[in-house]
Amino acid sequence: MRFDKLKIGQKLEIQLYKTKDTRVDVILVSQFEWVEKGDVLCIAAPIYRGRLYPVNPGTKMDVVFIYRDNLYGFEAEVTNRGIKQKINLLKLKPLTGIRKIQRREFFRFECAVPIYYREIKDPRHIKRDEEGKLIKTYTGDLGGGGVCIRLKEKIEYGSYVECELLLNDLNKVSFIGRVVRLTQYDFTCGEYKYEIGVQFEKISGKDRERIISFIFQEQRKLIKKG
Numbered sequence: 373m374r375f376d377k378l379k380i381g382q383k384l385e386i387q388l389y390k391t392k393d394t395r396v397d398v399i400l401v402s403q404f405e406w407v408e409k410g411d412v413l414c415i416a417a418p419i420y421r422g423r424l425y426p427v428n429p430g431t432k433m434d435v436v437f438i439y440r441d442n443l444y445g446f447e448a449e450v451t452n453r454g455i456k457q458k459i460n461l462l463k464l465k466p467l468t469g470i471r472k473i474q475r476r477e478f479f480r481f482e483c484a485v486p487i488y489y490r491e492i493k494d495p496r497h498i499k500r501d502e503e504g505k506l507i508k509t510y511t512g513d514l515g516g517g518g519v520c521i522r523l524k525e526k527i528e529y530g531s532y533v534e535c536e537l538l539l540n541d542l543n544k545v546s547f548i549g550r551v552v553r554l555t556q557y558d559f560t561c562g563e564y565k566y567e568i569g570v571q572f573e574k575i576s577g578k579d580r581e582r583i584i585s586f587i588f589q590e591q592r593k594l595i596k597k598g
Contacts, residue, residue, distance in 0.1 A: 373439065373470040375407065375411060375413065375466065376407065380404060380406060381403055382403060382404040382437055383401070383437065383438070383581065383584040383588055384401070384402040384435055384437050385399055385400070385435070385436040387400070387434045387436075388400070388431055388433045389433060398420060399480070402416050402418040402419070402462075403416045403588060405459065405461065411465075411466065412463050412465065413464040414456075414462070414463055414464075415462050416459060416461065416462075417453070417461060417462055418462070419588070419591040421482075422591055424460055427450055427453070427462055428450065429450050429452055429453065431449070432467070433450070434446075434447055435464075438580060438581050440577065444470050444472055444473065445470070446466055446467075446469060446471065447467040447468045448467055449464065449465050449467055451464065480515040480520075482513045483511060483513065483590060484510045484511060485539065486508060486509075487508075487519070487521060487536065487538065488507065488509075489521060489533045489534065489535045489536075490506050490507060490533065490534055491527055491533055492533065492534050493532075494532075495532045506534075509521060510522055514537075514583060515583075518549060519549070519570050520567060520570070521533075521535075521568050521570055522564040523564060523566040523567065524563060524564055524565060525565075525566070527551055527566075528551065529553070530550065531550070532551075532573070533549055533550075534546075535570070539586045540586075545575070545579040546579070547572050547573075547575035548573050548575075549570035549571055549572050549574075549575075550570065550571050551568045551569070552569050552570070552571045553568060553569030554566065554567075554568050555568070
């Protein structure tokens with residue numbers, strides 16, 4: 373894949389390097405803006421917890437994105453920072469070509485988004501008339517690879533759930549996920565006793581991209597609020 377295939381607004385996941393072999397333990401959100409002469413890539417300055425994250429020239433990074441339902445990535449170095457058209461920018465020099473990758477780790481965003489779920493027996497053959505009703509609850513956090521869900525009733529580790537995530541009034545995302553983490557609160561967190569980490573098992577690339585876009589937009593709103 374070539375860099376000229378990147379489109380304006382393409383959502384990006386960024387992980388910085390502290391040293392040649394050590395990554396910063398923070399995953400950041402950004403988006404592609406445009407290409408300048410000499411194959412210089414301009415991206416939006418990354419966001420973390422609703423604030424611009426400081427990145428200095430000379431910093432190396434891994435950049436990951438979704439294209440046609442697949443994950444791709446490349447390594448790059450920050451050559452400069454700037455502001456153009458009221459957008460805080462980083463200018464990148466690619467250090468490698470774009471390669472297809474097999475990775476399911478994504479940034480996480482703390483948010484309480486409505487979600488409907490129900491436990492299912494076999495994710496390959498869902499018999500809707502035999503499954504229970506969808507139950508409404510809220511997320512604890514959200515990412516491109518999965519979601520944290522707050523529960524009143526326990527769902528065991530390894531179970532499968534069918535979910536409908538309501539990003540906003542016109543944006544519903546459906547997926548099937550597997551419970552990869554179960555936490556029981558030592559004290560009741562409001563009306564919720566449990567929290568599960570759900571890894572996406574069946575989700576379209578388009579819906580995954582919608583989740584990432586939602587996270588980016590919400591981060592932008594937090595920045596504007598200060």
